[in-house]
Amino acid sequence: MDSILLKTEHVSKYFYDRQGSFFNRPQEVGAVRDVSLEVTRGTIFAVVGESGSGKTTLARTVARIHSPTKGKIWLGDTEISSACGRELRKLRSRVQMVFQDPGSSLNPKHTTETSLELPMKIHTNLSAAERRDRVRDLLNKVELPEEFALRHPGALSGGQKQRIALARALALNPELLILDEPTSALDVSVQAKVLQLLQRIQRETQLTIMLITHDLSIVYRLADRVAVMYAGEVVEEGSTNEVFQDPLHPYTRALLSAIPVITEEERALLPPEIILKGDAPSPRHVPPHCAFYARCPNRGDRCRTAQSPALELVNGGRKARCHLLGSAKHHLTV
Amino acid sequence: MTDVLRVDNLTLQFETIDGVLTVLENVSVSVGPGECVALVGETGCGKSVTSKTVLGVLPSPPARIAGGHILLDGQDLLAMNARERKGMVQNRLAYVPQDPMTSLNPVFTVGQQLMDIIRWRKAKGRLGRFALDNLSSAKRRSIRQEALDLLNSVHMPDADQLLSKYPYELSGGMRQRVLIAMALSGRPALIVADEPTTALDVTVQKSILRLLIERTRMSNVSGLYITHNLGLARELCHRTYVMYAGTVVETDETDALLRNPLHPYTKGLVGAIPKLTGEAYTGIDGQIPDYLERSSGCRFYPRCSRRQEICINDRPTLRSLHKTRSVACHLVSEMGSDNG
Numbered sequence: 232m233d234s235i236l237l238k239t240e241h242v243s244k245y246f247y248d249r250q251g252s253f254f255n256r257p258q259e260v261g262a263v264r265d266v267s268l269e270v271t272r273g274t275i276f277a278v279v280g281e282s283g284s285g286k287t288t289l290a291r292t293v294a295r296i297h298s299p300t301k302g303k304i305w306l307g308d309t310e311i312s313s314a315c316g317r318e319l320r321k322l323r324s325r326v327q328m329v330f331q332d333p334g335s336s337l338n339p340k341h342t343t344e345t346s347l348e349l350p351m352k353i354h355t356n357l358s359a360a361e362r363r364d365r366v367r368d369l370l371n372k373v374e375l376p377e378e379f380a381l382r383h384p385g386a387l388s389g390g391q392k393q394r395i396a397l398a399r400a401l402a403l404n405p406e407l408l409i410l411d412e413p414t415s416a417l418d419v420s421v422q423a424k425v426l427q428l429l430q431r432i433q434r435e436t437q438l439t440i441m442l443i444t445h446d447l448s449i450v451y452r453l454a455d456r457v458a459v460m461y462a463g464e465v466v467e468e469g470s471t472n473e474v475f476q477d478p479l480h481p482y483t484r485a486l487l488s489a490i491p492v493i494t495e496e497e498r499a500l501l502p503p504e505i506i507l508k509g510d511a512p513s514p515r516h517v518p519p520h521c522a523f524y525a526r527c528p529n530r531g532d533r534c535r536t537a538q539s540p541a542l543e544l545v546n547g548g549r550k551a552r553c554h555l556l557g558s559a560k561h562h563l564t565v
Numbered sequence: 566m567t568d569v570l571r572v573d574n575l576t577l578q579f580e581t582i583d584g585v586l587t588v589l590e591n592v593s594v595s596v597g598p599g600e601c602v603a604l605v606g607e608t609g610c611g612k613s614v615t616s617k618t619v620l621g622v623l624p625s626p627p628a629r630i631a632g633g634h635i636l637l638d639g640q641d642l643l644a645m646n647a648r649e650r651k652g653m654v655q656n657r658l659a660y661v662p663q664d665p666m667t668s669l670n671p672v673f674t675v676g677q678q679l680m681d682i683i684r685w686r687k688a689k690g691r692l693g694r695f696a697l698d699n700l701s702s703a704k705r706r707s708i709r710q711e712a713l714d715l716l717n718s719v720h721m722p723d724a725d726q727l728l729s730k731y732p733y734e735l736s737g738g739m740r741q742r743v744l745i746a747m748a749l750s751g752r753p754a755l756i757v758a759d760e761p762t763t764a765l766d767v768t769v770q771k772s773i774l775r776l777l778i779e780r781t782r783m784s785n786v787s788g789l790y791i792t793h794n795l796g797l798a799r800e801l802c803h804r805t806y807v808m809y810a811g812t813v814v815e816t817d818e819t820d821a822l823l824r825n826p827l828h829p830y831t832k833g834l835v836g837a838i839p840k841l842t843g844e845a846y847t848g849i850d851g852q853i854p855d856y857l858e859r860s861s862g863c864r865f866y867p868r869c870s871r872r873q874e875i876c877i878n879d880r881p882t883l884r885s886l887h888k889t890r891s892v893a894c895h896l897v898s899e900m901g902s903d904n905g
Contacts, residue, residue, distance in 0.1 A: 281766035282737075388852050418607040418793065423837035423848030445767065452839040452846070475841075489771040490841070491796025493823045497841045506775055507768045509722070510736040 235305075236439045237270040237293065237407055242302035242312070244285075244292050260514045262288040264463040265302070267542070270407075270456075273437040277454035277471070279444060279486070283511055285463040290409050290443045294328045295319060306407065324354045327400035331412040333392035337384040343370070343395050344380040350402045369398040374428060390421035394428065401432070411443045426453065447490050451475055459483045462512050462522035465542060469549035478502065479551040482523050521554065529555060567639040569657075569755050569787045570596040570619065575633035577618055579856075580626055586856040588614055589811045591633070593883070594789075596755060601781060601788040603798035603819065605834070606808035609853050612791045615808070616757050619789075621654055638754065659748035661758035665740035665765075669732035675743055676728030679712040679750070686751045715746040719776055738769035742776065749780060755787045762797065774800055795834065799823055804889070807831045810853055810864040813883055817890040827886070828894045829869045863895070871896055 243264050247257040263285040270276040278286045291297050293304060295311060304312040311322055330336040337346055347366045351357050357365065367377050373394040384392055393413065400408055413429070414422040430453060433440055442454060450457050451471060458468040459482065467480040478484045485505040492498050507526045512518060521527070521534045533554050534540075542552045577589035589611050596602045604612040617623050619635055621642065635642040637657055642650050662668040670678060684700075687708075700708070709728070716724035719742040732740055741761065748756055761777065762770040778801060781788050792798055798805050798819055805819040807830065815828040826832045833849035840846065851868040854860075863869070863876040875895050883893040 281768065390852075419795075419837040420607060420833055420849035421852075423839070423846050424850075425848075426839065426846075427848070447767070448839045448841060451841055452843075485768055489767040491767075491770075491794055491800060492841065493795050493799050493835065493838060494840070494842070500841050504771075506772050508772070510738060510769070 234272050235269045236272040236307060237268070237276075237441070238305040239266055239268045239293065240303045240305070242266045242289070242292060242299045242304060244288050244297055245300045258515055261463050261517055262514055263292060263299075264517070266460075266465050267302075268458060268465070268468070270439060270441060272406075272439050274455040275433060275440045275442055275453050277442045277444060277450040277457040278460060279447060279450055279457060280460035281445065281511060283462075283514065284460040285514070286443045286460050287411055289460070290328070290411050290441060293407075293441065294326050294409050295322060296328075320354075324350075324403040325405055326407045326409065327403065327405040328409040328411065329393075329396050329400045329413050332416050333389060333396045334384070334416070336396055337392055337399075339384050342381050342383055343387075346395065347380075347399050347402055350399065354403055365402070369402060372401065372432065373398045388421075389417050390425055393417060393425055397425075397429070397432075404436075405438075407439050407441065409441045409443070412445070413442070414449070415444070415446065429453070447487060448492075459486065462517060463514055464522060464539075464552060465550070466523065466553070467549075467551045468542075469545075469551075473547070473549055475500075479545060479549065479556060480523075480553050481505075481527050481529055481555075483551075485526075485528070521552075523553075531555060568595045568597050568636070569600075569638060570594070570789065571634075571636040571639075572615070572619065573634040573636065575615070575618065575635065576631040577614065577623075578629045578631045580629055584857055587631070587811065587859060588856055589618070591882070592808075592811070592813055594806055594813070596787045596789055598754075599781070599785045599787055600804065601778075601790065601802040603790045603792055603802035603805040604808055605792055605795060605798050605805055607793065607834075607853060610808045611811040612793075612808055613759055614811075616660075616759055616789060616791055620658060620660060620757060621650060656751065657754045659751060659753035659756050661741075661744050661748050661756060661761050663760040663763055665737055665744055668744060669740060671732055674729050674731055675735070676709070676712060676730075679715065679728070679743070679747060680708050682747050682750050683708050683711050683715075711750075715750055716743070718749065718780065719743075719746045721746075736769075737765050738773060741765060741769075741773055745773075745776065745780065749784070749786075752784065753786060755789060756781065757789045757791075759791045760793070761790065763792075763794075770797075777801065795823060795838065807834070811856065812864060812893060813891075814865065814893045815891065816883075821890070827890070827892050827897045828865075829871055829896075830865050833868075833870075865894075 244262050246260040246262055248260060249255050249257045266289060278289060280286045292299050295314060299312050303310055306325060314322055344366050347369055348362050351362050351365060366380055370377055370379055375391060375394055414425050417425060432438065444450060454471045457471050457474050458465045461482050467474060467483045474483065478487055484502045485507050488502045488505045490501060505528055509526050512522055520537065521539050524530055524534045537554060540552050540554045542550050543556060544550055572592060572594040575589055575592045579586040579588055592615055604615060606612050630643060637653055642653065712728060713724050716727060721727055721742055762773050765773060790801055802819050805822050806813050806816045809830045815831045823835060826835045837846055837848045849868055854864060854867065861880060862878050863881055866872050866876045881893045881895045883891045885891045
């Protein structure tokens with residue numbers, strides 16, 4: 232089972248927006264820049280980063296809600312970056328997405344049953360009775376009682392709504408499930424339940440999941456691989472264990488050191504505290520040198536004068552984007 | 566030394582068409598001088614309502630204080646008349662709101678808003694709306710300087726330029742810093758912050774936390790922080806109160822509380838966090854009870870994993886176990902004895 236399900240090759244997504252006068256030239260906003268990833272079938276791949284780092288845009292591009300400005304996306308053997316019309320519709324049943332806020336991603340006028348049936352009506356030829364059976368199956372799968380089929384979202388709690396959203400995404404047995412901050416709108420007690428449900432479903436069905444989140448503890452517990460994004464670029468990628476144990480990029484280290492933990496034992500597992508100054512660069516004005524330069528605690532002269540570093544293969548499938556990879560190693564391991 | 570803030574057996578009700586909701590029941594919270602205290606709990610368990618009651622900003626009706634005292638510097642706020650109370654709160658308390666995106670006025674520059682507050686503080690609240698316009702330029706300069714000092718104290722780069730910027734030109738972290746600067750402007754005795762970093766990214770959150778810790782230590786300000794993030798409470802606060810359904814269920818020094826939670830709800834909360842050490846995490850089944858249904862038993866009973874018969878009809882009260890720890894649970898005496 233070591234086949235690649237999703238592959239992106241140098242995918243970029245630019246948005247254009249015109250500020251000020253109508254006659255101004257539209258400005259380029261580089262939301263996602265040159266991202267190449269491979270997601271293995273049956274694994275959970277996490278994308279982390281701060282808000283504005285382009286992780287959601289990447290997810291939406293992969294789901295083909297956006298089309299990429301540059302680059303190619305492959306799903307299995309199909310190239311999906313230029314799919315349109317019927318092809319795109321076929322793709323919808325293979326890639327499904329769960330959004331952050333279940334309150335606004337479910338239609339408040341539809342009962343659970345109507346919401347869950349809709350994808351089946353569009354993409355399959357199931358009869359009404361078969362669809363109803365399937366709705367029951369789905370509710371069971373997300374551990375909700377069957378009577379919830381006739382409820383409206385207004386009568387459900389946040390956690391229950393998110394389960395329904397998950398059930399809807401699973402309705403067509405997609406190959407790739409994209410979860411965009413699936414639990415950030417939920418309380419911890421509810422979050423734990425939803426995460427466990429996700430893990431169980433993933434184990435049982437060998438589903439491939441792309442998990443977008445800013446919560447690194449979740450990544451650590453769920454994901455097999457993780458990509459860290461900063462200012463639209465992937466700055467580090469590798470298996471979750473390796474990245475957490477030995478982060479290569481200074482941004483990853485800062486991110487890890489900032490995880491709010493609740494015990495000393497956990498704190499001991501994290502790199503020493505690094506506090507970053509300032510903010511990430513605006514995607515409108517990405518500097519030509521390393522995008523992290525302005526905030527980097529161990530920057531050197533080269534980082535400002537040289538072009539933005541490339542994503543280098545380090546060892547055993549790990550990648551990082553930093554000029555100081557070789558030299559930084561010493562003062563890291565202290 | 567007297568506590569800066571002392572909330573004693575506060576009971577608060579909302580009178581609605583559906584009936585009377587008791588949203589806070591015998592809540593007691595105290596904040597000592599220079600101390601940082603956290604209120605934690607799930608959404609809807611009364612954390613924000615507690616802070617808003619202290620600030621006196623809840624509209625009444627529907628809110629009605631049915632019992633208890635709120636002592637600020639040893640003086641009972643609830644025994645004062647409205648004007649005295651307002652004056653007291655304005656002088657001694659400052660509030661940092663949750664969402665830095667919506668709490669600054671988008672049509673005024675940061676400088677205008679900051680300088681207005683400083684001016685208003687100086688005039689002790691007796692001030693017309695456009696007061697800055699009728700000031701001598703010397704006075705204006707001194708106020709401007711004070712605003713700059715405030716921005717510098719929260720480590721804002723280029724404070725000078727910042728004064729003429731509009732809130733939309735600032736990032737979330739910078740806006741939060743401006744709000745903290747505003748809160749510090751009146752040299753308050755206590756800062757009440759409602760989820761001060763929830764809207765921010767982790768790395769920015771960290772720097773804001775550091776700033777809050779530094780500022781509160783340096784100017785000896787106490788802090789009452791409302792949060793749902795236990796990790797944040799651990800970094801920021803000496804003591805923590807865990808709230809559930811309008812009651813305080815457990816309190817202790819934050820480290821001790823997180824290391825050894827005794828109340829089943831606190832245990833559930835701590836156990837629900839995915840930890841890096843790899844222990845299993847489980848959530849809590851069910852949800853916060855409806856405030857309209859007042860059972861006489863333990864509020865946590867329906868969700869509790871170790872409930873017993875006594876819990877159905879007898880509401881546990883907060884009992885002091887040892888020095889700092891208090892727990893409201895019938896089952897804790899036996900469980901707690903081994904770590905007393």
